[in-house]
Amino acid sequence: MHEALTLIVVLLGSAVAAVVLFRRLGMPPILAYLLCGLAAGPFGFGWITNLEGIQHLAEFGIVFLLFTLGLEFSIPRLLTLRRVVFGAGPLQVVLTGLAVFAVMRLLGFSTLTSGITGCALSLSSTAIVIRELIGRGAVNTGYGRSSTGILLFQDLAAVLMLVLLPLFSQEGNDHLLSMTALTLGKSLLLFVGIFVVGKWILPRLLEETGRTRSDEVFVMTALLLALVAAWVTHWLGLSMALGAFLAGMMLGESHFRHQIEADLRPFRDLLLGLFFISVGMLVDPDLFAAKWHWIILAALSIMLFKGLLIMVLLKLLGERTEVSLRSGIVLSQCGEFGFVLVALAVSHEVMTPGKAGLLVSITVLTMSVTPALIQNSGRLTRALLRPWLSIPEDSPVSKDIQGHVILCGYGRVGQNLMRYLGSFHHQAIAIDLDLVRLQEASAAGEKILYGDASRKDILERAGIERARLLVVTFDNARLAERILHTVRDINPAIRVLVRTRDETHLESLTEAGAAEVVPEVLEASLMLVAHALMMLDVPFERVLATLRKTRRERYRMLQGYYHGDSFPSTDSAGNPYRLLHAVTLTGKARAIGQSIAQCSLKDVEIREIKRDGQGSDNPDPETRLQQDDTLILYGPLEAVEAAEIKLLGG
Incomplete structure (x- = not known):
C-alpha cells in the first residue's frame, strides 16, 4: 500500500x-x-516494471x-x-x-x-x-x-x-472478410x-x-x-x-x-x-x-x-x-x-x-x-511560394504623382481605408507581405507593392519622398517604430498615422515621430460615448467638442481602468502595467492637510479627487487634501501600492 x-x-x-x-x-x-x-x-x-x-x-x-x-x-x-x-x-x-x-x-x-x-x-x-x-x-x-x-x-x-x-x-483467422462484415x-x-x-x-x-x-x-x-x-x-x-x-x-x-x-x-x-x-x-x-x-x-x-x-x-x-x-x-x-x-x-x-x-x-x-x-506557417508559406509567384518589380506609382498616401499593410483596415481615399479622389499605394493578397489586389487593378514597409528601398519604390501621408494599418508597435525611424531618415516632413490596439505604445510611437496614434480600443470607447450622448439628446456640437478634446489630450481621460482579479503585471511592451485605484483618506490618514505637491508621490498621478459627492478632474498640485476625500490614483501597480501606504499611513 x-x-x-x-x-x-x-x-x-x-x-x-x-x-x-x-x-x-x-x-x-x-x-x-x-x-x-x-x-x-x-x-x-524502473519505478514501474509491470505495465x-x-x-x-x-x-x-x-x-x-x-x-x-x-x-x-x-x-x-x-x-x-x-x-x-x-x-x-x-x-x-x-x-x-x-x-x-x-x-x-x-x-x-x-x-x-x-x-x-x-x-x-x-x-x-x-x-x-x-x-x-x-x-x-x-x-x-x-x-x-x-x-x-x-x-x-x-x-x-x-x-x-x-x-x-x-x-x-x-492470428490464423481464415474468415477475416466475414468477421469484418459481422x-x-x-x-x-x-x-x-x-x-x-x-x-x-x-x-x-x-x-x-x-x-x-x-x-x-x-x-x-x-x-x-x-x-x-x-x-x-x-x-x-x-x-x-x-x-x-x-x-x-x-x-x-x-x-x-x-x-x-x-x-x-x-x-x-x-x-x-x-x-x-x-x-x-x-x-x-x-x-x-x-x-x-x-x-x-x-x-x-x-x-x-x-x-x-x-x-x-x-x-x-x-x-x-x-x-x-x-x-x-x-x-x-x-x-x-x-x-x-x-x-x-x-x-x-x-x-x-x-x-x-x-x-x-x-x-x-x-x-x-x-x-x-x-x-511560423504563414512566413514559411510565403518563403516557399515566392519563387513561383510573379511579383512586379516596377513601382506602381508614377514619378509624376505627388502628395499620395502610402498604406503599410493591406488587410481589412488597409483595404477599407483605400476605398474611402478613392472616393475622396486621393491616390494611394499599399505595401504588404501577403503574396496571395498581392496577386488578387493587383489583378483587380489596385496599386499594391510587395515588401517589408520598414525597408528603405521598398518605401522609396512607393514614392515616400513625394508622399503626403503614411498610414500604418496593422497592430504591430515594434514594426511601426522601425517604419517611423526609416521614414524620418528619408522624408522628415511627411505625416505618419499609426494604428495600435491600446495606449501601451502611445508615448513611444509619438516620440518616434508619429503625428497621430489611433488606439482602436480607446477609439471604440469614444464611439460608444458619442452614440450614448447623442441618444441622450446631447447636442452634436458638444459631443464633437468632447471627442476633439479627448483626442487632443491624447486620450488621457481614457487611460487606465479598474481591473478585476486577472491583472497583467506588464503590458505588451514589457513595461509595468498602469491601472486606476481609488483611495479614501480616513481620519488617521497622514496626507490630510497636505497639498498634492507635498505628498511627493513617485510615478503616480492623482487623476481626480471626489469630495462631498463632487468630482474634480486633474486637480491643482496646491490642492489641500481633506478627510473623506477619495483620490483616484493612476500608475504602475507597485507605485500605486506605495502611494497608498504613503497617503494613509506614512
Whole structure:
C-alpha cells in the first residue's frame, strides 16, 4: 500500500512539474506526460516494471477521450465542410497509410505491423492543431477550415481503426472478410440502438437527474453513461472506444452537452495523462540513441510526404495555393491517436514494445516541432511560394504623382481605408507581405507593392519622398517604430498615422515621430460615448467638442481602468502595467492637510479627487487634501501600492 501511494505521488508530482515546464516553453503537455512515462518506466528509473495494470486503467482515458470527441462532433459542421472532409480526408488517410505500408514491407516488416504503422502515421494531432488554431484566432481562416475538415475525417477514421484492430490482430483467422462484415454489422446495430436510446431515453433521464439539483448526481450519471456505452460494446466484442464515441455523439445534439463535457473533462484529462504516461513507458532511450538517425529521417520523410500530399489534394479541390500549402504544413505531424493504436497493438501482442517505442519516438519528434511550425506557417508559406509567384518589380506609382498616401499593410483596415481615399479622389499605394493578397489586389487593378514597409528601398519604390501621408494599418508597435525611424531618415516632413490596439505604445510611437496614434480600443470607447450622448439628446456640437478634446489630450481621460482579479503585471511592451485605484483618506490618514505637491508621490498621478459627492478632474498640485476625500490614483501597480501606504499611513 505504501509503495503504491509513493508511486502515485511520484507520478503526479513529476507530471505536474513537467506539464508546467512544457507550458512555459510553449510545447504540448502530451510530451510532458510521455517524458514522465519514460522516466518512470522500465527503461527509465524502473519505478514501474509491470505495465499491464497501468495500461488497463489507462484504457479508460481513451474511453473518455472518444466520449468527449463524440460530444464535440457536429453533423452540421461535418456537412458544411463535406467537400474537404469526404474529399481530401479519405484520400489523405488512405494514400499516406499505403505509402507507409509499402515502405515498411520493403524494409522487411510483417504485414500487420506495416498496416498498424501506416494507420498510426496517417493521422495528425487534433489536440495540438485545434488548440493552436483557436489560440491564434485562425479557425475560420481558409487554412483553418481546411485543416479542421481533414481532422474531422481523421477522427472518424481513428474510431474505425480502433474497432477493426482487435479483429485483424487475431492470428490464423481464415474468415477475416466475414468477421469484418459481422463487426461492421454489429457496429451499425449498435449505432441504431444508441441512437434510439440517445434520442428518447437519455434526455428524459438527464432531465430527471437535473431536477435533483445535485452536482454529484449529474456527474455520476455522466460517468455512468460513458462507461455503460463502453461496457455494451465490449460485451458485443467491439472496441470500448466505439460505444463511448457513439454515446457522446448522441448526447452532443442535446442541451446537456456543455454541462456533461465540463463535468467529465477533469476525469478525461487525468486518465488521458495516465494513458500518455503509459505510452511513454514504451520508449527505450538506448534504442533511440542507437537509431536516432533513422528516427529523424523517418520523421522528416513522413512530415514532408504528408504535407505535400495534403497540399496537392486541397489544390485539386480548388483551394488557393497558399491555403493548400499552409494546411499541409499545419497537418504534417503525427497525432495522439497513433499512440492509442500503438498501445492497443502492444496490449493485443501484435507489436513488440521495441517497435512500438520506435513508432512513439517518431510521433513525438513530429509533435514537438508542430507548435513552432504552426506559429511560423504563414512566413514559411510565403518563403516557399515566392519563387513561383510573379511579383512586379516596377513601382506602381508614377514619378509624376505627388502628395499620395502610402498604406503599410493591406488587410481589412488597409483595404477599407483605400476605398474611402478613392472616393475622396486621393491616390494611394499599399505595401504588404501577403503574396496571395498581392496577386488578387493587383489583378483587380489596385496599386499594391510587395515588401517589408520598414525597408528603405521598398518605401522609396512607393514614392515616400513625394508622399503626403503614411498610414500604418496593422497592430504591430515594434514594426511601426522601425517604419517611423526609416521614414524620418528619408522624408522628415511627411505625416505618419499609426494604428495600435491600446495606449501601451502611445508615448513611444509619438516620440518616434508619429503625428497621430489611433488606439482602436480607446477609439471604440469614444464611439460608444458619442452614440450614448447623442441618444441622450446631447447636442452634436458638444459631443464633437468632447471627442476633439479627448483626442487632443491624447486620450488621457481614457487611460487606465479598474481591473478585476486577472491583472497583467506588464503590458505588451514589457513595461509595468498602469491601472486606476481609488483611495479614501480616513481620519488617521497622514496626507490630510497636505497639498498634492507635498505628498511627493513617485510615478503616480492623482487623476481626480471626489469630495462631498463632487468630482474634480486633474486637480491643482496646491490642492489641500481633506478627510473623506477619495483620490483616484493612476500608475504602475507597485507605485500605486506605495502611494497608498504613503497617503494613509506614512
